[in-house]
Amino acid sequence: MNGRIVIAIALLALAAALVFAARPHEVTADERIDQITTELRCPVCQGLSVKDSTSETARQMRDLVTQRVREGKSNAEIQAEFRAAYGDWIFLSPPVASWSGLVWLVPIAALGAGLVLVTGRLRGADAPPPAEPSATQVAALRERVAREEAAEG
Amino acid sequence: MLARVVRIAVVVAMLGLVVTLALAFRRDPHDIRTGTIGKPAPVFTLERLDGSGKVALADLSGKVVVVNFFASWCLPCTEENPALVRVYERYRASDVVMLGVNYQESRDNGLAYVQRMGMGWTTVADDDGRVALSYGVFGPPETFFIGPDGVIAGRHIGPIDEATLVNAIETLRARAAR
Numbered sequence: 001m002n003g004r005i006v007i008a009i010a011l012l013a014l015a016a017a018l019v020f021a022a023r024p025h026e027v028t029a030d031e032r033i034d035q036i037t038t039e040l041r042c043p044v045c046q047g048l049s050v051k052d053s054t055s056e057t058a059r060q061m062r063d064l065v066t067q068r069v070r071e072g073k074s075n076a077e078i079q080a081e082f083r084a085a086y087g088d089w090i091f092l093s094p095p096v097a098s099w100s101g102l103v104w105l106v107p108i109a110a111l112g113a114g115l116v117l118v119t120g121r122l123r124g125a126d127a128p129p130p131a132e133p134s135a136t137q138v139a140a141l142r143e144r145v146a147r148e149e150a151a152e153g
Numbered sequence: 154m155l156a157r158v159v160r161i162a163v164v165v166a167m168l169g170l171v172v173t174l175a176l177a178f179r180r181d182p183h184d185i186r187t188g189t190i191g192k193p194a195p196v197f198t199l200e201r202l203d204g205s206g207k208v209a210l211a212d213l214s215g216k217v218v219v220v221n222f223f224a225s226w227c228l229p230c231t232e233e234n235p236a237l238v239r240v241y242e243r244y245r246a247s248d249v250v251m252l253g254v255n256y257q258e259s260r261d262n263g264l265a266y267v268q269r270m271g272m273g274w275t276t277v278a279d280d281d282g283r284v285a286l287s288y289g290v291f292g293p294p295e296t297f298f299i300g301p302d303g304v305i306a307g308r309h310i311g312p313i314d315e316a317t318l319v320n321a322i323e324t325l326r327a328r329a330a331r
Contacts, residue, residue: 043291056257057292060282085189085289106166113163 029069036065036078041092049092190308194218194299195287199277202255202264208277210252210299217249217325218299219318222285224256225266227293233312234270240318241274248301248329249322254279256293298322301329 027035034051040061042053050058050065061082068078082090133141189195198209210218221237223230241251253276255263260278267276279285288297291310298307298321306328307321 057282060257060286063281064283064286082286084192085195085287087289090289109166117160 032069032075033062033066036069036075037062039079039091039093040065040082041090043086043090047092189289189297189305192305193303194220194297194305195284197284197287199254199279199284202253202260202267202276202278204260208252208275213250213252214303215248215301217301217322217329219249219251219322220254220288220297220299221251221313222254222256222279222288222290222293222295223266224258224293225262226258227256229312230294231270233294233314234272236313236315236318238271238273239315240322241272243319244322245273249326251275252277254284256285256290257282298325300325 037051038049040050042048042050042055042058042061044055044057045053048058050061065078068081079091088094194210196210198207198211200207219240223234237251244251251274253267253272253274255267255276255278260280263276263278266272288295288305294312296309296313296318297305298309300306306325309317309321
């Protein structure tokens, strides 16, 4: 009984922590700039975000994002500006609702196909062994074997 | 039955992947299709490198415009420059305008390079890189072909040769003449 109470309290504390972490709060301009530049790919780097790169191009992109945020543009508007120039490639994580979003779908589809295959195999292994032949079937088989042996001489 | 369907699906997916890769490898790596191709060229007004005023893309409407992003620190730019000079001389009295956009360097360095390399066409300074970003430039040299309708018809990443330049220009001129 005590154990259940402890578990219930722990679950409640966990839920409260999650609610507290997910509470709506005012996102600052700097947080928005960080968020947008973290998602943007540095065009002259190897797999680096605009936020992490020290290249001149990344610095110019950060300046542009900062200016757009200060102008009151939404994240979507700023992202659309970069997409118009560079395509979806400019995002480190391809948008789900696009052709490049297939990269998200393919692993899930592959996992599903694998699960189906494995389930199929396991079912095959669990299948009941074939039933024993009846006395009539055994007799018929013996008769056939004897007939074929006689025919071969 | 279901396992068989899955097996067929896997084979079809693998074939699709092979075909996609085969098609991708056949493409010219200089001809990268990004968001700007087929769309109106982003407008800009930039100062001339020599400080003699400004140039607005809007003023070049109705002409074939070749926009070339370059920098003096860019070795491939030096490599492609003779082809640009020859093409400029060929079309300088026509409806074709060449415009050099100096990229990520000081105006002094850019201007010295322009004079040293014999670049007679108009060159402008993209000081904050905004124009390059609006065109989706990865790095110099990059060349954009804008038709008389103001739409970006083509793009070449890396050093360009004379034949590619002439071919792109003539295609746009023929389209405009129709």
